[in-house]
Amino acid sequence: MMARIPLGCEAVAGSLTPSKKRDYRVTNRLQEGKRPIYAVVFNFIDSRYFNAFATAGGNRVTVYQCLEGGVIAVLQSYIDEDVNKFELLFCLYFGFFLAKDAFFSDSVLLCLSLVGHGDSINEIRTQPLKPSLVVSASKDESVRLWNIHTGICILIFAGAGGHRNEVLSVDFHPSDIYRIASCGMDNTVKIWSMKEFWTYVEKSFTWTDLPSKFPTKYVQFPVFIASVHTNYVDCNRWIGDFMLSKSVDNELVLWEPKMKEQSPGEGTVDILQKYPVPECDIWFIKFSCDFHYKAAAVGNREGKIYVWEIQSNPPVLIASTILSCCEDGTIWRWDVVASS
Template structure:
């Protein structure tokens, strides 16, 4: 368990926006009466940087930003199960460059949508409970990772439909996993966090041969030798309450908890002693009245700014209608050396 070293007092960052607004509302859209849980731009494929997708209820919708603030609806996928509620969606690519959308939610089923043919490409069944977040490997965008209420994180190959690795077990999360993220440059590393108040860093380096094997596997996906990764290489207790979102910022991690703050910190691992190390907290950003759990934050393409919602409600995912009833958005920026 990582400990915060003495003498490393964090700088308190400011979330107060400048008097001169650097943004303005250009359009508003209404998607029925069910809450929208996720909005994600396509940062995976430069051909579609102006396209974004939303997830909410049993629907995933694709939009395109046009000149003059116009937003066009391109396509919409409606799940056959009316009780499905998608909590998360992520852009990905097949190995031939075909753009995919990968969505999951209440039912624990991952839907891979081919946006070119506007059809379901594959459906993944494996998680034992709802899926809280899906993220795409930026260096290999046909790999996605999913975080679930079943206390596990799973790595999938969307081209072959194979579940390659399951991050769970003796050293895994002890409660619902709420968020997961790939390291932007270290292809082997991911970070996950959840309702056990911890952030865990995992390495796939030892199991990378299985990742490579998943691309050439020709037998049934169910016959693939899926491996369990039971021990993270680092465990950090930076927060004292649920950690509902974490993102890599270079080698730093920005994480959010329902204790009304975002924390920018650096994990300092001992290469010879996996699981051991210290945490250097670099900066804290207070976010008042942000005790609704499951509210994510998002970073811009260059990781220089982030946006986070907040509200005064005391219930979160137990009342989905309030989860995205946000009062305002707070913007903050910090120049970081990501080399």
């Protein structure tokens, strides 16, 4: 059952005239190659490397570091020799890997291959409270929960109540360790609970047999289904207990899911605010939030970037961002011009 949008709840829309104008200048521009770069992600897992970020595109993943004066240093670059011209790396995210009896140095990469999805993987996210847990969203209409410490697929979110088309985005709740949200080409956002299956999550950390022998469980029914958008939903992020989601209708939407605990799948949606993004009517243009979820940045098909202050009412446009990646294989860095 779809969540209903209550009558009389009118969202507050932001203005495209920045009220907190900041001057930015391009301080660096790197060309990785001729293939598109599909993802650029800052490291939010280890605070010692807060200025490190990574990119994915073609058959390459590269790790960089933002230094003073606009400098971008290349730390490591990895080439997947198994990826051919018909396969591309779409997404990446920083995680935390525990290994026994392993030798580490600054030049060693310990790899783990997680096999299970039947088609392209569109997004990966790490559980902030347990960074050994990773969730993936796929074209095969499923979401999967993995333990990268043991290589186990713990849960598969799919089936009778699952997505009916490509899953494009997924996110962990920042404080409720049992909850995730996913969205996709079936125009819905679905909220799932792992509480009933948490014993299997705990078991995955101590599993010593082959990963293929782990009793992977299907979670077939979400606890909430919302049709906030009328077209593909290609990105969603939890903002506390609220949800920020984006479709191909030139805007981000902040809304509150109001679930009925006694009636899973039922409830209402309260749309709170809308953040316009002109010329953003093609899918797989994803937005990104800062570490404290105070701002959201999103680009459009004309190469412009909009940064919205999420926690203000009405929404405030605060101009540009620091990092972006493009289809021409370039990375751009902007820095705020210091006021005199």
